[in-house]
Amino acid sequence: MSIISKRLSKIKPSMTVGINVKANALRAEGRDVLVLAAGEPDFNTPENIRKAAYKAIESGQTRYVPGKGTPDLQKAIQEKFIRDNDLHYELDEIMVGVGGKHIIYNAMMATLNPEDEVIIPSPYWVSYPDIVLLAEGKPVIVECLESQNFKITPDQLEKNITPKTKWLMLNSPSNPTGSVYSKKELEELASVLLNYPNVLIMSDDIYEKIIYDDIEFSTLASLEPKLKKRCLTLNGVSKSYCMTGWRLGYCGAPKDIISAMNKIQSQSNSSTSSISMAASVEALNGPQSFIIEHNKRFINRRDMIVSKLNNIEGISCNIPKGAFYVYPNCEGIIGCKTNKGKEIKNDEDFMNYLLDSEGVAGVHGEAFGLSPYFRLSYATSEKIIEEACSRIERACKALI
Numbered sequence: 211m212s213i214i215s216k217r218l219s220k221i222k223p224s225m226t227v228g229i230n231v232k233a234n235a236l237r238a239e240g241r242d243v244l245v246l247a248a249g250e251p252d253f254n255t256p257e258n259i260r261k262a263a264y265k266a267i268e269s270g271q272t273r274y275v276p277g278k279g280t281p282d283l284q285k286a287i288q289e290k291f292i293r294d295n296d297l298h299y300e301l302d303e304i305m306v307g308v309g310g311k312h313i314i315y316n317a318m319m320a321t322l323n324p325e326d327e328v329i330i331p332s333p334y335w336v337s338y339p340d341i342v343l344l345a346e347g348k349p350v351i352v353e354c355l356e357s358q359n360f361k362i363t364p365d366q367l368e369k370n371i372t373p374k375t376k377w378l379m380l381n382s383p384s385n386p387t388g389s390v391y392s393k394k395e396l397e398e399l400a401s402v403l404l405n406y407p408n409v410l411i412m413s414d415d416i417y418e419k420i421i422y423d424d425i426e427f428s429t430l431a432s433l434e435p436k437l438k439k440r441c442l443t444l445n446g447v448s449k450s451y452c453m454t455g456w457r458l459g460y461c462g463a464p465k466d467i468i469s470a471m472n473k474i475q476s477q478s479n480s481s482t483s484s485i486s487m488a489a490s491v492e493a494l495n496g497p498q499s500f501i502i503e504h505n506k507r508f509i510n511r512r513d514m515i516v517s518k519l520n521n522i523e524g525i526s527c528n529i530p531k532g533a534f535y536v537y538p539n540c541e542g543i544i545g546c547k548t549n550k551g552k553e554i555k556n557d558e559d560f561m562n563y564l565l566d567s568e569g570v571a572g573v574h575g576e577a578f579g580l581s582p583y584f585r586l587s588y589a590t591s592e593k594i595i596e597e598a599c600s601r602i603e604r605a606c607k608a609l610i
């Protein structure tokens with residue numbers, strides 16, 4: 211009899227985490243590896259936020275805190291939703307978790323029964339299907355092609371809703387494609403959802419503030435107030451405030467879902483760290499101008515990486531509107547042979563080839579549910595982007 215639970219046989223470890231581990235191991239062996247696989251800004255946590263954390267430690271905010279968030283943090287989140295999203299949540303409709311990932315995990319554990327279906331548009335963030343499987347639900351993957359800017363259409367949504375559908379996962383700006391749903395596109399999805407009152411919506415807004423080209427961010431619960439009682443609006447400090455290591459995510463959702471999620475949290479991790487909560491109060495209430503500065507850097511890098519990739523034969527890259535990833539198409543590379551005679555059969559082979567031949571680490575599209583693509587993160591220096599693109603070009607030239 212296996213000592214490991216059967217539950218785990220259905221899921222795989224996070225591939226993005228795995229690739230970073232592999233790249234770091236190669237580095238430790240002395241290889242020159244450029245890692246464009248990380249899902250985090252390369253900027254430091256702003257000083258005012260770091261200082262708020264020191265202050266919390268020195269003032270003794272080091273004890274157990276409520277899992278749903280300290281009163282200060284709950285209030286800061288409530289005000290953030292009003293200020294940025296015109297969403298009014300009562301305090302018992304708000305909760306805090308150990309990162310956005312943990313909020314999703316708690317929500318799925320709290321709501322899914324075996325075989326409940328969760329519609330996940332692909333390409334998706336790698337963890338969605340596995341979290342659903344861990345909670346014994348059934349991911350229903352809906353392929354959203356490049357020709358539709360990797361976004362689910364109202365027609366696709368409607369076709370995939372069944373009596374068993376429990377959730378729709380929506381992520382905008384998207385990881386891995388950087389696509390952003392416009393207000394009009396969300397309104398069209400909302401009009402389908404209004405016909406299916408049993409479907410809940412997970413609106414993953416974690417990249418809300420990393421958005422470019424004057425595009426206006428919209429979220430379903432605020433756009434269609436009739437859907438608010440079925441939406442979980444997810445956000446967190448990881449990406450916008452450069453706080454990935456602090457592990458703090460939060461959400462607004464109907465009271466019964468929040469209360470069920472709190473029950474799980476109370477019997478598992480209790481809460482995220484009291485220090486992270488104090489720092490996040492400062493993140494949400496403090497100056498926001500550095501986000502504009504960061505976005506300016508990201509736009510420069512985006513433009514640079516997109517134009518360089520589009521100059522490489524075999525690769526084409528559309529222009530992402532948010533987040534800090536590109537999701538280039540590598541169809542032109544599939545079927546080519548390396549100088550050792552190995553055929554590049556898929557995007558995973560291509561990523562392995564890039565890592566082995568040129569020391570460039572990206573993530574293959576299959577990990578996000580749509581091939582043949584790969585994801586590169588441009589949350590790294592201009593110098594590294596430049597060097598990585600030159601190496602990718604050299605690697606592709608050697609193939610074609």
Ligand SMILES: Cc1ncc(COP(=O)(O)O)c(C=O)c1O
Pocket residue numbers: 249308309310311312335381384385414416446447448454458459
């Ligand atoms: C789309 C998306 N949602 C949620 C998360 C979770 O972020 P965290 O757990 O760091 O708050 C991530 C992180 O990469 C993400 O890309």
